[in-house]
Amino acid sequence: MLAQMLVNGLLSGLIYVIMALGFTMIFGIMRIVNFAHGEFYMIGAVVVFVMFGMLGWPFFLAVICGGVAAGMLGVIAERTLFRRLVGEEMSGMIMSLAIGIILQSLVLLTFGPAEQMISRPFTGVWSIGGAVVPWDRTVVALGALGVLVLFHWFLKATRTGLAMRAVAQDPQTASLMGVESGVIYSAAFGISCLLAGFAGALMAPIYTIGPYMGEMPMLKAFVVVILGGLGSVPGAMLGGLLLGLSESLLSTVFSSGIALIASFAMVMIIVIIRPAGLLGRSAR
Amino acid sequence: MKPIGFLYIMLVMLACVPWIIDSRYIFHIATMITIMAPMALSLGLMLKLGQLSIAQPALMGIGAYTAALLATKLGAPTLAALLCGGVMAALVALVIGPVFLRIKGVYFVLLTYAFGEVVYLTFQEWTTLTGGMSGLYGIPKLSLFGFRLTLAQHYYVLGLMFTLLCYFGIRAIEKSNVGAIITALNEDEMLSRALGSNAIAWRVAAFTLSALIAGISGGIYANYIGFLSPDPFGFRASVDLIVINTIGGTGSILGALLGAILVVPLPELLREAQQYRLLIYGICLVIFLVFVRNGLVSLRWPWGRKS
Numbered sequence A: 001m002l003a004q005m006l007v008n009g010l011l012s013g014l015i016y017v018i019m020a021l022g023f024t025m026i027f028g029i030m031r032i033v034n035f036a037h038g039e040f041y042m043i044g045a046v047v048v049f050v051m052f053g054m055l056g057w058p059f060f061l062a063v064i065c066g067g068v069a070a071g072m073l074g075v076i077a078e079r080t081l082f083r084r085l086v087g088e089e090m091s092g093m094i095m096s097l098a099i100g101i102i103l104q105s106l107v108l109l110t111f112g113p114a115e116q117m118i119s120r121p122f123t124g125v126w127s128i129g130g131a132v133v134p135w136d137r138t139v140v141a142l143g144a145l146g147v148l149v150l151f152h153w154f155l156k157a158t159r160t161g162l163a164m165r166a167v168a169q170d171p172q173t174a175s176l177m178g179v180e181s182g183v184i185y186s187a188a189f190g191i192s193c194l195l196a197g198f199a200g201a202l203m204a205p206i207y208t209i210g211p212y213m214g215e216m217p218m219l220k221a222f223v224v225v226i227l228g229g230l231g232s233v234p235g236a237m238l239g240g241l242l243l244g245l246s247e248s249l250l251s252t253v254f255s256s257g258i259a260l261i262a263s264f265a266m267v268m269i270i271v272i273i274r275p276a277g278l279l280g281r282s283a284r
Numbered sequence B: 001m002k003p004i005g006f007l008y009i010m011l012v013m014l015a016c017v018p019w020i021i022d023s024r025y026i027f028h029i030a031t032m033i034t035i036m037a038p039m040a041l042s043l044g045l046m047l048k049l050g051q052l053s054i055a056q057p058a059l060m061g062i063g064a065y066t067a068a069l070l071a072t073k074l075g076a077p078t079l080a081a082l083l084c085g086g087v088m089a090a091l092v093a094l095v096i097g098p099v100f101l102r103i104k105g106v107y108f109v110l111l112t113y114a115f116g117e118v119v120y121l122t123f124q125e126w127t128t129l130t131g132g133m134s135g136l137y138g139i140p141k142l143s144l145f146g147f148r149l150t151l152a153q154h155y156y157v158l159g160l161m162f163t164l165l166c167y168f169g170i171r172a173i174e175k176s177n178v179g180a181i182i183t184a185l186n187e188d189e190m191l192s193r194a195l196g197s198n199a200i201a202w203r204v205a206a207f208t209l210s211a212l213i214a215g216i217s218g219g220i221y222a223n224y225i226g227f228l229s230p231d232p233f234g235f236r237a238s239v240d241l242i243v244i245n246t247i248g249g250t251g252s253i254l255g256a257l258l259g260a261i262l263v264v265p266l267p268e269l270l271r272e273a274q275q276y277r278l279l280i281y282g283i284c285l286v287i288f289l290v291f292v293r294n295g296l297v298s299l300r301w302p303w304g305r306k307s
Helices: A002-030 A037-054 A059-080 A089-111 A135-157 A159-169 A171-176 A181-203 A215-228 A233-253 A256-273 B003-021 B024-048 B056-073 B078-100 B105-125 B152-175 B177-187 B189-194 B199-225 B235-248 B253-263 B265-269 B271-291
Strands: A125-128 A131-134
Touching: A002 A037, A002 A131, A002 A135, A002 A159, A002 A181, A002 A215, A002 A233, A037 A059, A037 A089, A037 A181, A037 A215, A059 A181, A089 B105, A089 B235, A089 B271, A125 A135, A131 A135, A135 A159, A135 A181, A159 A171, A159 A181, A171 A181, A181 A215, A215 A233, A215 A256, A215 B105, A233 A256, A256 B105, B003 B024, B003 B152, B003 B253, B024 B056, B024 B152, B024 B177, B024 B199, B024 B235, B024 B253, B024 B265, B056 B078, B056 B105, B056 B199, B056 B235, B078 B105, B078 B199, B105 B235, B152 B177, B152 B199, B152 B253, B177 B189, B177 B199, B189 B199, B235 B253, B235 B271, B253 B265, B265 B271
Parallel strands: none
Antiparallel strands: A125 A131
8 A cells, every 4th residue: 555655656746757857947047937737637548549540650650750849939939938037036927827828729619618638558567576667657747857867967967968957057147258149048848848748648548638638737837836946856856755755645535535735834934934945046 | 097097997998898799798708807916916926925826816715715605604684705715815925935035046937836836736635515526606795785796787787896806906006105115126126125015014014905905816816606616726827927027017916807808708718719829929929038028018009008
């Protein structure tokens, strides 16, 4: 029982981490709360639906395409719309609401409101320490883990990653050091949306696919990011695993509705007591 | 003629339109406008403080459910139930205000967002009280001193009166010393506190007033529709209010009113093309954010503008 709860928590926690990382990165670098983040997740899943479900491409190719498509959309949105609002928290937030609405309704117009299913590329289960783990969830978790490692490497070991961290820390000094903030904004937004799209693409065979599928993961990412601290990457990792575990515990003991209420109550408490989150830098 | 006067005359004429066309459908749309306009004003009041609150629909929901439950379960007189709904929402705001309003900027938005979700989920999960997603039925029509309001026309007049009360009430506050204090708090809190204004107290007062307005509109809504589900009090409703305020002009009372008049009929007018509604919403928002940052009220009107 306990082992099963741990495994379930870890499996969903890893996806939350991927969602939350992109969300927190955009805030850290551009100070924009991206309410459209869930829609980029949805775009990733829709691409998988078209390529894998309808055209019959290999699953992993479709997943990569889903991530890249969401990332490219993100770059376009950043370059044309968000760039004008960098540093204006309120307008940036409203702009992200608008973009979320537009993406959602475009998918609604193209595919209709019905929730779609695709066949699962992996079936069967395996067990570890008394816990049953479905193979498809395992693939999702491994994919998420791979992306996490890549992302960590990118942030710590590449010049662009270094530049991003510099802009997040102090945009003015970074630009004095010759970091072009415009390029960094585009790259950050693109990577963030790529992560969201990738998460959605991986999850596509597990849940149904529809225009509103991004709302729940967006809520989760939001909770995670507040838990860990807006703009903090290690915080997002810790928060994601924490949320995954606490949710699987609460929904086993009570119900998933109670688990959701509890997570939002937790968010309120954290914002009030420690707005910077568990691992965040203290607010200005 | 003063341009503002001209606008008022147009608005008065617009308010009479439902009687000229005299169809139930038009009256329904007009009533919905007069229910959402005070909501937009209540968000507008918060935006005046410089704090974007996503909790307004939740407060409206608290008012609506309180009024409906008092009237259906306890058989309270409907007018008393309606006012209790408003007071309940105001009380909630009074309790959470001192804690919430210390927090500013993005964190305030996120905090009110989480609060809104908690309230919405509570409506949804507490099925024994609220009926959950299947809703609360049989809310009695409002009766005012022995006169039962049954038709959309009646609620339109009621809503219109409430909207006017809110509009002129907030305008009076805006023009008084209190309005000056609130503006000063938004512009330079440090300075205005140094000059002796109690920042938190004024903020809480404004938040409580905005909640009172939201709660009463909720009560009117519950009595008018006669059925409640958690749906109209979720995040979507907040998006609608934000759209209204952005299009009308952020932080402008007149803007919130104009925005409500323009935006609320959209879903009804686009009933044939319901799925395009959100798309049009989104595109309007982007256009306004990019080109008309300060909303309709900042546009140069053909008849000139008071400088």
